[in-house]
Amino acid sequence: MKILIIEDEARIAKRLERMTRKFFEHNLSSLAICDSLTKGLNYIAQHPIDILLLDLNLNGEDGFTVLETVVSGSFHTIIVSANTDKAITAFAYGVLDFVPKPFDETRLDQAFKRITSSGVKIENEIKFLAVKKAGNVCLIDIQELFYIKGAGIYSELHLKNGQTELHDKSLEKLAQLLMGSFERIHKSYLIPLQVAERIIVQPGSKYHLLLKNGEILPIGRSRYKELKHKMI
Template sequence: MKILIIEDEARIAKRIERMTRDFFDKEVQILLCDSVENGLSVIQTNSIDLLLLDLNLNGEDGFYILQCVVAKSFQTIIISAYTDKAITAFHYGVLDFVPKPFDENRLSQAFTRFTSPEKQTSGDVQFLAVKKAKTIKLITIKEIKFIKGAGIYTELHLADGRVELHDKSLESLEKLLPSSFQRIHKSYILCWHEADKLIVEAGGRYNMLLKNGELLPVGRSKYKEIRHRTI
């Protein structure tokens, strides 16, 4: 696992690094940066799994980094005293916002959200970001009907029929999305508002009929949970 810490105060950066190594395996690879420019350079040249980001970097706005990399496949945890920016950060789909000053327990809670397969979302995310050429395009959550796994990417299927490719995996998105979204199959996450009815077919096959007439497969392991929700 490769973790990038972007923090301009050396003492705090080392403290975060120590706490990170205490929580994860001692062999985890940790990269340290102290500026917006250096941070973006490392992100462009390394495949990281988790970003720990401060929002005040020697007077520079760390939020610029978040805006630039929000569409990438890794998760982001903000560690900052600028709590007034927490809501905006969650809207961009960060995994957690750890306010300064912080202790090891609070940082461990954030790391647990990262490692846990279960959804632990605050429900604040309002849009997902996708890369279009050299720009970032924001897709509002309300536009998404369902999300389909597509190899190392995911497909965002939108209400107007468009399909946008996203870098984050289904597992990563499942942690971020509000409770109105549910995993119905190993390859599908559905916006529950789009569901019409659950269909049981011969041979123990299950499908979800959407309000627009589309059919999505329902996994056998998900059937009881989904049936309970539709009752």
């Protein structure tokens, strides 16, 4: 894991560092601390990271002003902030978790487990996915998604209007964010169940899903029974 902490209070930054190192132990390959948004964004531009721990109030700077940018990245963002009034909006924009200050080790560990344990459901509903487009960040309403297809380290967002947008997060990371509202029907596909029409069973134990727009997607053999049960 490559982790960046953006926190202007040295005492809290050191506490976050200590708890992070304890949780990930030998799975931590790098950990950096930046005390301003400018330094943090410069670091992100020059170094790949897996997790960002971001405060929302940094020496008078509003971390929320860059939230749209960071959540469009390939990494997960965890907010660590006393600004709990912004938690709902932060979740809507696609952060993995919001850890309110003051926090303890148990609460921070819970946030990290959302990344390391695929079965941990995010309680708050994500309403948007942020994508980079022509140098800008655009917010795509989750309700406009028809399905998501894995494309290597990226993901293709297939929209109801027929357009396709590329997201910097992998399908695995988006599956962690969208757990509960989207179903993983195949190693390469995520769908909201409401777009599904019916399951098609073909000879040779091959399964496909007919969508309401007429498209047909493959269903993984290991996911067929669970999907069939959910569509009853």
